[in-house]
Amino acid sequence: xxxxxxxxxxxxxxxxxxxxxxxxxxxxxxxxxxxxxxxxxxxxxxxxxxxxxxxxxxxxxxxxxxxxxxxxxxxxxxxxxxxxxxxxxxxxxxxxxxxxxxxxxxxxxxxxxxxxxxxxxxxxxxxxxxxxxxxxxxxxxxxxxxxxxxxxxxxxxxxxxxxxxxxxxxxxxxxxxxxxxxxxxxxxxxxxxxxxxxxxxxxxxxxxxxxxxxxxxxxxxxxxxxxxxxxxxxxxxxxxxxxxxxxxxxxxxxxxxxxxxxxxxxxxxxxxxxxxxxxxxxxxxxxxxxxxxxxxxxxxxxxxxxxxxxxxxxxxxxxxxxxxxxxxxxxxxxxxxxxxxxxxxxxxxxxxxxxxxxxxxxxxxxxxxxxxxxxxxxxxxxxxxxxxxxxxxxxxxxxxxxxxxxxxxxxxxxxxxxxxxxxxxxxxxxxxxxxxxxxxxxxxxxxxxxxxx
Amino acid sequence: xxxxxxxxxxxxxxxxxxxxxxxxxxxxxxxxxxxxxxxxxxxxxxxxxxxxxxxxxxx
Numbered sequence: 001x002x003x004x005x006x007x008x009x010x011x012x013x014x015x016x017x018x019x020x021x022x023x024x025x026x027x028x029x030x031x032x033x034x035x036x037x038x039x040x041x042x043x044x045x046x047x048x049x050x051x052x053x054x055x056x057x058x059x060x061x062x063x064x065x066x067x068x069x070x071x072x073x074x075x076x077x078x079x080x081x082x083x084x085x086x087x088x089x090x091x092x093x094x095x096x097x098x099x100x101x102x103x104x105x106x107x108x109x110x111x112x113x114x115x116x117x118x119x120x121x122x123x124x125x126x127x128x129x130x131x132x133x134x135x136x137x138x139x140x141x142x143x144x145x146x147x148x149x150x151x152x153x154x155x156x157x158x159x160x161x162x163x164x165x166x167x168x169x170x171x172x173x174x175x176x177x178x179x180x181x182x183x184x185x186x187x188x189x190x191x192x193x194x195x196x197x198x199x200x201x202x203x204x205x206x207x208x209x210x211x212x213x214x215x216x217x218x219x220x221x222x223x224x225x226x227x228x229x230x231x232x233x234x235x236x237x238x239x240x241x242x243x244x245x246x247x248x249x250x251x252x253x254x255x256x257x258x259x260x261x262x263x264x265x266x267x268x269x270x271x272x273x274x275x276x277x278x279x280x281x282x283x284x285x286x287x288x289x290x291x292x293x294x295x296x297x298x299x300x301x302x303x304x305x306x307x308x309x310x311x312x313x314x315x316x317x318x319x320x321x322x323x324x325x326x327x328x329x330x331x332x333x334x335x336x337x338x339x340x341x342x343x344x345x346x347x348x349x350x351x352x353x354x355x356x357x358x359x360x361x362x363x364x365x366x367x368x369x370x371x372x373x374x375x376x377x378x379x380x381x382x383x384x385x386x387x388x389x390x391x392x393x394x395x396x397x398x399x400x401x402x403x404x405x406x407x408x409x410x411x412x413x414x415x416x417x418x419x420x421x422x423x424x425x426x427x428x429x430x431x432x433x434x435x436x437x438x439x440x441x442x443x444x445x446x447x448x449x450x451x452x453x
Numbered sequence: 454x455x456x457x458x459x460x461x462x463x464x465x466x467x468x469x470x471x472x473x474x475x476x477x478x479x480x481x482x483x484x485x486x487x488x489x490x491x492x493x494x495x496x497x498x499x500x501x502x503x504x505x506x507x508x509x510x511x512x
Contacts, residue, residue, distance in 0.1 A: 204502065233505075302486035309483075332476050335468050339460055339480060347491045349500030356501070 003163035003217035007065040010057060017057070017068030017112060021050035024070035024114050028161045035137045037146075037155035039075045039118040040083060046070065046114040053110050065220040067110030072165040074153050075116040076123055077103050077208075078197040086199040087119040087149075089132045090325050100197030101229050102166055102208055109224040117152030117165050123201045124312060124330045125149055126176050126399045127381075131327035135381060140182055140425055144378040147177035147399065149201075153211045154181035164212045164221050168198060170205045171308060172373075172403030175415040178211055179428025180378035182417045184445070185211045186218040189436045190410030191236030193222070194229035202311040204234075204349075205304070205407045215416060215445040219243040222438060241439045245446035252286030254444060257366035262297045263402055266388045268376040274419035274427040275372045281451050282370070282444065290366055295358040300405035303355065306340060306348035307408065313337025329396075352408055359409055363434045368441055373415040373428030374399050402430065412438045416445045418452070454481045 001009070009015045025043055032038050053068035078084045078096035085091045099107070106113070118136050120128045128136040128151025138146040139159035146155040150167030154177025157165050167174040169187040178185025186209040193208040200206055210221035223243045229235045258279055264272060283289045313334050319325060320334055362369070376386050379395050386398040393401075406413045411432055418429035429448075433441040457477050461468045 298486065299490050302483060302490065305483055306487055332472065332479075335466070335472060336476050336480055336483075338464070338466050338468075339457055339476075344487065344491075346500050347494060348487070349502050350494050350498045351490055353501040354494065354498055 002214040003069055003212060004065055004214070004220065006069050006163055007067070010068050011062070017050040017053040018047070020068065021046050021070050021112050021114060024162055027159070028115065031139075031159050031161060034142060035139055035155050035159055036118055036134045037136055037152040037159065037161060038072065038115045039085065039133060039152060040116040042082065042113055042115055046112050049112040053112060056110070063108070063110035064224065066106065066224055069111055069163050070114045071106065071111045072115045072117050072153065072156050072162045073103060073106070073113065074119055074150050074165065074167050076119060076168050076199050077116070077166060078199065079103055079113075079116065082116065084116070084199065085133070086123065087121045087130050087133060088325070090319050091199070096197070098197055101194035101231065102225050103197065105225045106166075114162060115156075117150070117156050119152055120149035121327050121330045122316070123149040123168055123170060123173060124333055126172065126396055128152065128177070129381060137381070138181055138378050141378065144380050144425070145180065147180035147378065149173040150177050150211060154178060154183055154185070157181070157183045157211045157213060160213075164210050164217055167209060167211050168201075169207045169209060169407065170201045171304060171407055172400045174207075174209050174211060175373050175403050175413060175428065175430060176399050178415040179373035179426065182426030183211050183213060184215050184218045184417070185209070185415045186222060186438070186442075187406070187413050188222060188226065188438055189236070189412045191234050191238070192412070192436065192438065193225050194232040194235050196229050196231040200315060202308050202315070204311060205308055207407065215414070215442060215449045216244060218414065219245060219442045219446070236436070238436045241436075243439050243442055245443045248450070249443050249447050250286065251282060251444050251447045254287040254368070254440070255366045256282055256287050256289050256444070257292035257362065257369045258289050259294045259369060259371060260291045261293050263294070263371040266375055266391045266393065267372060268388055268421060270421035271372045271375060271377070271427050274421075275370060275429050278418045278429050278448055278452065279370050281448060285447055285451060287444070292362060292365055292369070294362065294369070295355060297405050299351070300355050300408055301401065303348045303351045304404045304408040306344050307352065309333065309337035310340050310345040310348070356409055367434070368444055369432040371402055371430045371432065373403060373430040375401060377421045377423070377425035377427055406432055411435060412441055414441050414445050416449060455484060
């Protein structure tokens with residue numbers, strides 16, 4: 001059952017929010033000991049919220065599709081009176097006195113917060129193999145990683161613990177777990193969703209968005225959380241669109257760019273085939289598939305790495321004196337950032353502006369791009385290298401290679417399941433759009449979901 | 454390649470030698486990819502960081 005199907009059932013009185021919430025809590029109780037997707041479960045407050053939602057709906061007070069639906073947020077979103085760890089022992093006892101803007105908006109939409117999901121330490125990695133809070137496992141194959149850093153959100157949605165879970169994405173941290181766990185994951189445009197009250201990894205690359213069971217579930221979530229927030233300096237005043245695609249939505253004459261360079265190099269052949277199959281389906285629905293050459297994404301990724309290393313290390317500088325508080329992989333990244341000269345950071349931000357202009361030319365040719373989300377399906381826990389044909393690559397670099405640059409450019413992107421590899425593991429298609437054109441990428445994604453099932 | 458150990462010492466970063474050895478290859482790879490890019494930035498390109506000041510926040 002999707003979030004929108006649950007919303008429909010609630011309105012038909014076929015089910016109550018209390019029943020949905022009990023089912024969610026039961027599932028967490030059954031599955032979490034193995035998957036470790038949920039960091040904190042909020043049984044008492046969730047039951048109270050569900051009861052309130054049932055009472056409001058009975059009185060005809062309808063707050064929209066999220067009203068009464070059990071959801072979760074990554075443990076990077078501050079929650080008033082509820083511990084928020086950011087997956088780090090540094091914040092083991094951090095109990096905020098405020099809610100993040102996203103949490104406020106989800107509450108205003110009537111969602112029932114049943115828990116906070118686990119994550120890679122400090123959101124700084126893609127395995128979600130957390131040295132302090134344990135390994136998070138992929139529900140599709142518990143011997144494999146769920147991706148990260150929003151691994152708990154991906155696992156919680158894929159295992160149907162909740163209907164939607166919020167994630168954060170600095171270099172792919174929503175889209176990678178979506179790809180590895182077989183869910184939808186949406187990274188909105190920079191400034192579209194407020195970062196207020198989200199523990200930052202990086203000032204200029206962090207984005208907030210949903211992981212969901214369907215494209216339309218992601219769309220209604222974005223509808224609830226999007227919009228200007230004066231408490232976030234990067235928040236945009238661009239008007240919020242209508243994100244929910246119609247049933248039977250058309251993509252006739254949509255121009256879809258299929259990159260001829262970079263994005264289809266060094267892939268698992270099963271991933272290549274699955275993504276091209278989706279392009280063929282889009283074409284059969286009336287879209288135009290156009291070959292395009294994209295600007296230098298290797299360079300864009302290098303720029304993104306410099307920015308992330310420098311900004312994350314600046315943020316964590318005050319804590320790094322106590323090196324024992326960090327896992328070895330996070331510490332290695334923080335040390336790298338401390339060794340970069342300030343001139344490199346400034347020049348990376350200058351290159352970012354140049355590359356943004358170069359990339360903008362693409363939008364006169366196409367309306368969106370199709371790429372794989374990750375070059376391979378979920379690796380095994382502890383696997384360090386990915387073997388992609390004759391090419392051997394560090395798993396972390398491989399997993400972020402096709403998604404990191406999109407954060408540097410600030411563009412909206414969605415990952416949707418597009419098939420399975422030879423082992424039956426999910427494969428993700430990434431659709432990248434123009435700034436603030438979330439409506440178009442959601443429409444294309446919904447049309448494909450409708451057609452491909 | 455840069456001598457990361459000397460840079461760490463100069464900045465007084467107190468990174469153990471074993472940790473420096475572990476991260477040096479990643480830094481070298483990044484250096485190779487990033488350094489040539491800096492040579493093609495025109496002088497008039499400003500960083501993608503904006504400092505905004507509002508009239509009412511003036512002191």
